[in-house]
Amino acid sequence: MSKAHKHVLAKNTDVHVEVARRFAQHGQRYSSKRRAIVSMLETSDRPLTISEILQLSKKFNDANNAIVQSSLYRNLVVLEEVGAVQKVVSTDDNGRYELNEEILGHHHHLLCSECGDVRDVVIPEHLEKKLDNELGRIAKRSGFKLGQHRLDLIGRCQKCA
Numbered sequence: 001m002s003k004a005h006k007h008v009l010a011k012n013t014d015v016h017v018e019v020a021r022r023f024a025q026h027g028q029r030y031s032s033k034r035r036a037i038v039s040m041l042e043t044s045d046r047p048l049t050i051s052e053i054l055q056l057s058k059k060f061n062d063a064n065n066a067i068v069q070s071s072l073y074r075n076l077v078v079l080e081e082v083g084a085v086q087k088v089v090s091t092d093d094n095g096r097y098e099l100n101e102e103i104l105g106h107h108h109h110l111l112c113s114e115c116g117d118v119r120d121v122v123i124p125e126h127l128e129k130k131l132d133n134e135l136g137r138i139a140k141r142s143g144f145k146l147g148q149h150r151l152d153l154i155g156r157c158q159k160c161a
């Protein structure tokens with residue numbers, strides 16, 4: 001697990017407890033497959049594509065327990081519905097998934113414009129405060145009350161630089 005994730009996850013020591021609570025709220029079952037998906041996302045230091053989740057699932061489970069693609073799609077839909085997981089849009093056509101920001105903690109993404117790779121990045125707290133103040137002021141000028149912000153850093157990753 002990356003330093004960044006340790007930092008933001010400190011507030012939520014047990015991700016599964018929080019995810020289970022969301023499943024219960026929606027009257028859905030937090031099955032072992034869904035748990036496995038959440039664990040993979042939790043231990044990753046970046047959002048994962050469908051094929052990366054499938055590969056990881058094969059690596060850590062025997063053939064009987066590995067997740068098949070159709071089941072992964074269905075489970076990701078439910079995980080999104082209950083607010084456990086969110087989709088991340090990058091510069092390519094691959095959908096990527098990460099834990100909901102309320103669970104994972106506020107952070108931003110580095111997007112590679114060449115290969116679509118996505119990395120998590122945490123902006124120092126004092127800068128986040130400055131950003132919220134300034135963006136809040138800009139939003140207010142349009143009669144808009146700022147709730148939260150999203151900000152992507154787009155460029156080229158180490159491999160593509």
Ligand SMILES: [Zn+2]
Nearest residue numbers: 112115157160
């Ligand atoms: Zn790249």
Ligand SMILES: [Zn+2]
Nearest residue numbers: 106107123128
């Ligand atoms: Zn921010």
